[in-house]
Amino acid sequence: EIVLTQSPATLSLSPGERATLSCRASQSVGYYLAWYQQKPGQAPRLLIYGASNRAPGIPARFSGSGSGTDFTLTISSLEPEDFAVYYCQQRTNWITFGQGTRLEIK
Amino acid sequence: QVQLQESGPGLVKPSETLSLTCTVSNGSINYFYWSWIRQSPGKGLEWIGDIYYSGSTNYNPSLKSRVTISVDTSRNQVSLTLISVTAADTAVYYCARPGGNSQIDDWGRGTLVTVSS
Numbered sequence: 001e002i003v004l005t006q007s008p009a010t011l012s013l014s015p016g017e018r019a020t021l022s023c024r025a026s027q028s029v030g031y032y033l034a035w036y037q038q039k040p041g042q043a044p045r046l047l048i049y050g051a052s053n054r055a056p057g058i059p060a061r062f063s064g065s066g067s068g069t070d071f072t073l074t075i076s077s078l079e080p081e082d083f084a085v086y087y088c089q090q091r092t093n094w095i096t097f098g099q100g101t102r103l104e105i106k
Numbered sequence: 107q108v109q110l111q112e113s114g115p116g117l118v119k120p121s122e123t124l125s126l127t128c129t130v131s132n133g134s135i136n137y138f139y140w141s142w143i144r145q146s147p148g149k150g151l152e153w154i155g156d157i158y159y160s161g162s163t164n165y166n167p168s169l170k171s172r173v174t175i176s177v178d179t180s181r182n183q184v185s186l187t188l189i190s191v192t193a194a195d196t197a198v199y200y201c202a203r204p205g206g207n208s209q210i211d212d213w214g215r216g217t218l219v220t221v222s223s
Binding site for chain 2: 001031032034036042043044045046049050053055087089090091094095096097098099100
């Protein structure tokens with residue numbers, strides 16, 4: 001099983017700041033890495049697929065990078081609606097998710 | 107855009123069977139994979155398994171002995187059966203549609219299933 005480890009567990013920032021979230025895989029997943037945003041009481045929403053491709057309708061302030069075992073989700077300038085929990089996900093043999101990073105308002 | 111709606115009992119007794127249905131609307135079930143994913147209260151996401159419209163399945167090894175996913179193309183529905191449930195199976199269960207790069211493109215709103223006597 002490929003384990004995805006996200007860091008930090010919690011990130012406290014202010015609107016307008018830059019957020020950098022990390023996801024590390026226990027073995028290479030190539031470019032098959034996706035990122036999701038989840039708000040309380042809602043289903044996750046796809047942000048990034050294929051490590052760096054924004055899903056339809058996702059603002060340009062969200063960007064993804066990385067390959068192999070190390071991936072990053074960057075939010076260039078935080079908007080109030082961006083404070084949520086973020087998950088990474090891979091599928092090599094089967095789907096696994098990271099444990100999540102909570103992005104909270106400082 | 108395709109819409110996914112989960113339905114089924116919200117309360118199941120320990121040792122009994124959990125059964126959920128996902129109805130797909132605004133799109134065909136054909137030529138796609140369909141997944142079930144769950145999230146325990148306050149916890150992260152766990153993939154249960156998926157099924158191709160033709161009926162071939164993949165399951166999470168940790169749940170494989172207790173899970174069955176099936177598809178009914180005539181009704182545009184996907185079903186989940188989980189046997190011998192315990193309190194650890196209490197979760198919000200999501201129906202979802204994977205995309206071409208193995209990401210999950212579309213999610214249902216989820217349905218909470220509580221296992222309790």
